[in-house]
Amino acid sequence: MKQTVEMDKVQHNMRPGCITLKGLLGEDKRNLVDILIEDEGEVIRLGTSHKAIAERMQELRDSGVEGLGESITIEDRYDVRVDSVRGLLPCPYEDGTVQKTFIQVHNRMLKRSITYTDLHIHMIREHGFYEGKGSSFRLSPQDLVEILDVPPSCM
Amino acid sequence: MLLALVISIGAMCAISAVLAIIMVIAESTIGNYGEVSISINDGDKKIDARGGKPLLTTLKEANVFIPSACGGRGSCGLCKCKVKSGAGEIMPTELPWLSEAEKADHVRLSCQLKVKGDLQVEIDPALLYVREFRTTVVGLVNLTHDIKQLTLKLDDPNSMDYKAGQFVQIETPVYERTDEPVYRAYSMSSVPSSKNTIEMEIRLVPDGICTTYVHKYLKVGDKMTVNGPYGEFHRSENDRHMICIAGGSGMAPLKSILYDMREKGINRKATYFFGAKSKRDLFLLDEMKQLERDMPSFTFIPALSAPDAEDKWEGETGLITNIVDCHTEDLSNAEAYLCGSPFMIDACIVVLKKHGMPEANIFYDKFS
Numbered sequence: 334m335k336q337t338v339e340m341d342k343v344q345h346n347m348r349p350g351c352i353t354l355k356g357l358l359g360e361d362k363r364n365l366v367d368i369l370i371e372d373e374g375e376v377i378r379l380g381t382s383h384k385a386i387a388e389r390m391q392e393l394r395d396s397g398v399e400g401l402g403e404s405i406t407i408e409d410r411y412d413v414r415v416d417s418v419r420g421l422l423p424c425p426y427e428d429g430t431v432q433k434t435f436i437q438v439h440n441r442m443l444k445r446s447i448t449y450t451d452l453h454i455h456m457i458r459e460h461g462f463y464e465g466k467g468s469s470f471r472l473s474p475q476d477l478v479e480i481l482d483v484p485p486s487c488m
Numbered sequence: 489m490l491l492a493l494v495i496s497i498g499a500m501c502a503i504s505a506v507l508a509i510i511m512v513i514a515e516s517t518i519g520n521y522g523e524v525s526i527s528i529n530d531g532d533k534k535i536d537a538r539g540g541k542p543l544l545t546t547l548k549e550a551n552v553f554i555p556s557a558c559g560g561r562g563s564c565g566l567c568k569c570k571v572k573s574g575a576g577e578i579m580p581t582e583l584p585w586l587s588e589a590e591k592a593d594h595v596r597l598s599c600q601l602k603v604k605g606d607l608q609v610e611i612d613p614a615l616l617y618v619r620e621f622r623t624t625v626v627g628l629v630n631l632t633h634d635i636k637q638l639t640l641k642l643d644d645p646n647s648m649d650y651k652a653g654q655f656v657q658i659e660t661p662v663y664e665r666t667d668e669p670v671y672r673a674y675s676m677s678s679v680p681s682s683k684n685t686i687e688m689e690i691r692l693v694p695d696g697i698c699t700t701y702v703h704k705y706l707k708v709g710d711k712m713t714v715n716g717p718y719g720e721f722h723r724s725e726n727d728r729h730m731i732c733i734a735g736g737s738g739m740a741p742l743k744s745i746l747y748d749m750r751e752k753g754i755n756r757k758a759t760y761f762f763g764a765k766s767k768r769d770l771f772l773l774d775e776m777k778q779l780e781r782d783m784p785s786f787t788f789i790p791a792l793s794a795p796d797a798e799d800k801w802e803g804e805t806g807l808i809t810n811i812v813d814c815h816t817e818d819l820s821n822a823e824a825y826l827c828g829s830p831f832m833i834d835a836c837i838v839v840l841k842k843h844g845m846p847e848a849n850i851f852y853d854k855f856s
Contacts, residue, residue: 354670398831401831420565421563
């Protein structure tokens with residue numbers, strides 16, 4: 334796959350200072366298309382799909398909202414806290430805005446935690462984007478699958 | 489062959505040099521908007537500035553502070569103001585934040601609007617009294633595992649006039665997580681009579697630039713810059729029963745309001761519901777008990793949604809919405825003050841309305 338002109342524009346939106354202070358690419362100097370291809374390969378290797386990962390993230394987020402900003406226990410093994418800070422964030426693909434909501438999930442069995450946002454859920458579901466390597470908010474597909482117990486799925 | 493190569497390289501260099509000169513000239517002519525005049529609130533204040541920067545920045549440089557929670561990135565929508573003339577077309581980056589009524593009313597996002605000529609601006613007159621303060625950290629105390637109480641002594645100017653319930657913006661300086669200063673808003677928990685000192689309760693946000701700085705880098709004796717006061721969240725002057733509801737660092741403005749009432753001898757009926765997950769998330773319990781003794785019409789009801797077994801908790805248990813629901817009857821003549829997570833506030837509003845509280849009597853300070 335080649336990097337398209339549209340992808341150039343999206344990649345520009347991901348640079349520091351455009352949407353977030355530090356941008357969404359971290360130290361990753363590759364073309365966006367190469368970042369997407371590598372993560373897609375990783376997701377296939379893990380036997381799941383972007384949609385399945387995003388749905389699991391959404392499921393825990395929606396259950397966590399019931400804690401009204403405090404941490405609650407879900408499925409007897411996750412401590413989930415969902416909260417928001419002021420504002421909205423536009424998606425770099427320019428297909429909408431989402432609330433600045435963050436979701437902290439601690440898996441008690443594995444003793445591992447992960448934090449993600451509504452923007453992550455949207456970007457993974459719609460675009461298969463997990464942020465560039467070295468980005469403060471980069472999510473590794475493997476961490477997501479392991480910590481959130483994402484079920485197997487076809488791409 | 490070699491001559492042709494040298495001529496080609498020379499030609500390329502010459503073209504590059506010409507382009508660079510054109511860019512420099514363009515920068516100093518097309519991009520130079522010269523001196524501009526900004527009239528605020530029909531001439532109550534006038535600013536002469538150089539054009540070319542966003543309105544938010546231009547005003548800040550003239551010591552007029554418009555609250556912004558995102559540092560001018562157009563992602564919080566907080567820095568709206570009315571620009572009655574000179575603004576030009578609305579930028580695409582402003583559109584998600586403006587309703588049709590606001591567009592018709594000349595409301596703009598001041599961080600996205602570049603100053604290119606004279607402007608007539610209308611802002612909340614209270615913002616003209618907002619000042620920037622140099623301060624020193626004199627207290628940094630752990631209230632819970634993720635909430636710190638930060639106390640700042642005001643150095644210059646050395647006093648602030650504010651109402652209980654208002655907030656300030658803290659400037660996080662450049663440090664390893666940010667290459668430029670970042671501003672975030674926090675409610676003050678101190679009593680307005682302590683004019684030389686302000687206090688805040690700050691909860692750690694995962695990877696948050698400002699909260700991480702306060703929790704992991706800031707030390708007593710450090711210097712900080714804040715600006716304020718801001719906000720319309722404060723006690724209204726009447727005798728209605730006050731229903732106060734908070735969670736986490738939402739304690740801050742309510743503590744300020746209640747302490748202010750005690751100091752002024754206002755013995756108005758007030759019930760304060762405070763929600764937390766377990767005992768380690770509770771704080772200021774002794775202070776609230778003392779407040780109950782000092783103000784006979786005040787009741788404090790802490791509630792835990794999921795106490796740990798070792799907590800040996802004998803108080804209220806459940807989500808704060810259920811606790812409010814159980815403890816209240818007709819609220820048609822009461823009013824509510826809510827501060828905390830947007831999810832908590834939205835859920836509480838539903839419960840309060842179910843008990844007959846008019847929406848106009850519900851005041852809240854959402855963290856969103």
